[in-house]
Amino acid sequence: MGRWAPDSRGRLARIAFALFAEKGFDETTSAEIAEAAGLTERTFFRHFADKRDVLFYAVPLAAGRLAERIAEAPAEVAPIEAVTEAIAAMCGDFQEEPELARQRHRVIASSPALQERELAKHEELARAIAAALVARGVDPTPARACGAVGIAAFRVAFPAWCAQRRVKGADLPETFRQTMAAFRAAVAEAR
Amino acid sequence: MGRWAPDSRGRLARIAFALFAEKGFDETTSAEIAEAAGLTERTFFRHFADKRDVLFYAVPLAAGRLAERIAEAPAEVAPIEAVTEAIAAMCGDFQEEPELARQRHRVIASSPALQERELAKHEELARAIAAALVARGVDPTPARACGAVGIAAFRVAFPAWCAQRRVKGADLPETFRQTMAAFRAAVAEAR
Numbered sequence: 001m002g003r004w005a006p007d008s009r010g011r012l013a014r015i016a017f018a019l020f021a022e023k024g025f026d027e028t029t030s031a032e033i034a035e036a037a038g039l040t041e042r043t044f045f046r047h048f049a050d051k052r053d054v055l056f057y058a059v060p061l062a063a064g065r066l067a068e069r070i071a072e073a074p075a076e077v078a079p080i081e082a083v084t085e086a087i088a089a090m091c092g093d094f095q096e097e098p099e100l101a102r103q104r105h106r107v108i109a110s111s112p113a114l115q116e117r118e119l120a121k122h123e124e125l126a127r128a129i130a131a132a133l134v135a136r137g138v139d140p141t142p143a144r145a146c147g148a149v150g151i152a153a154f155r156v157a158f159p160a161w162c163a164q165r166r167v168k169g170a171d172l173p174e175t176f177r178q179t180m181a182a183f184r185a186a187v188a189e190a191r
Numbered sequence: 192m193g194r195w196a197p198d199s200r201g202r203l204a205r206i207a208f209a210l211f212a213e214k215g216f217d218e219t220t221s222a223e224i225a226e227a228a229g230l231t232e233r234t235f236f237r238h239f240a241d242k243r244d245v246l247f248y249a250v251p252l253a254a255g256r257l258a259e260r261i262a263e264a265p266a267e268v269a270p271i272e273a274v275t276e277a278i279a280a281m282c283g284d285f286q287e288e289p290e291l292a293r294q295r296h297r298v299i300a301s302s303p304a305l306q307e308r309e310l311a312k313h314e315e316l317a318r319a320i321a322a323a324l325v326a327r328g329v330d331p332t333p334a335r336a337c338g339a340v341g342i343a344a345f346r347v348a349f350p351a352w353c354a355q356r357r358v359k360g361a362d363l364p365e366t367f368r369q370t371m372a373a374f375r376a377a378v379a380e381a382r
Contacts, residue, residue: 142377186333
């Protein structure tokens with residue numbers, strides 16, 4: 001199953017992303033999104049607080065899935081490895097609908113205010129990862145380290161993947177794993 | 192020299208932080224800050240865009256100093272070590288006026304909106320660090336790794352230091368170095 005569940009919210013989000021990418025975020029109204037989906041604006045507001053919420057509504061779902069995947073990792077797996085695999089799996093989710101992921105990225109990249117909000121949402125993911133590790137018995141500071149490094153590597157890998165032209169040839173989980181390996185090597189470097 | 196230069200802006204910031212901490216950020220007006228400083232509100236607005244700007248005006252100064260310190264590190268120093276020492280030196284700057292640093296922290300911790308802005312400012316510091324490393328010939332991805340890890344460790348160490356009661360006994364550079372060592376160990380952990 002992809003990140004974007006095939007429910008009403010997912011369907012509205014798909015339509016919204018396409019409109020944002022086509023017309024621009026500021027130029028698209030919630031009424032237009034609802035109309036394009038064949039719904040009333042009132043129905044739109046039953047699913048989303050506002051049009052900005054459309055861009056970020058799936059973050060708690062992603063955070064929950066990261067936490068589940070970390071909880072499910074075998075006990076002998078090192079925290080940083082559990083985090084790497086959980087984020088790589090999230091990358092696999094995104095990759096199931098690459099155009100959707102790229103549309104969303106382009107919209108956010110077009111606005112400093114949206115970028116700031118995305119940064120805050122990524123911090124939520126990092127904290128969800130840390131909390132899931134603490135629930136596995138990891139101390140808080142190394143847990144925060146693993147969450148912060150994993151999400152920072154994702155923040156490098158994801159735009160790099162989005163910028164690649166040939167969607168089919170570019171593998172997001174692999175791009176992420178390579179970035180993570182480079183991050184770990186840079187941080188581990190001996191004195 | 193501390194982070195808070197003894198100029199008009201620094202003096203206004205000191206007075207503002209004390210008022211924010213005493214009365215609350217929302218309850219303090221720019222007019223009150225100006226009055227407490229013996230200045231007109233117009234003068235206040237010559238130095239700051241608004242009262243929120245007072246909390247963050249020194250971030251570009253801190254970013255510039257981090258970049259300078261990284262540029263000055265001997266060529267044989269590993270990037271992650273150069274970053275550790277540059278941030279530890281920034282911690283030393285903050286520690287010169289511990290009550291000021293703590294007042295500012297309390298104000299920001301009281302407001303999710305200010306926390307989000309602080310997060311964005313910390314991202315600016317991480318990117319300034321990465322840019323300074325790239326200028327030393329480090330590849331962009333490991334440069335981003337060092338910036339992200341250094342600032343993430345600072346974001347753990349600084350609140351921990353602020354929470355410590357005995358100001359004189361708590362050493363911020365040392366707290367940061369220990370956090371950084373724990374971060375590096377967590378990320379380096381062998382497969």
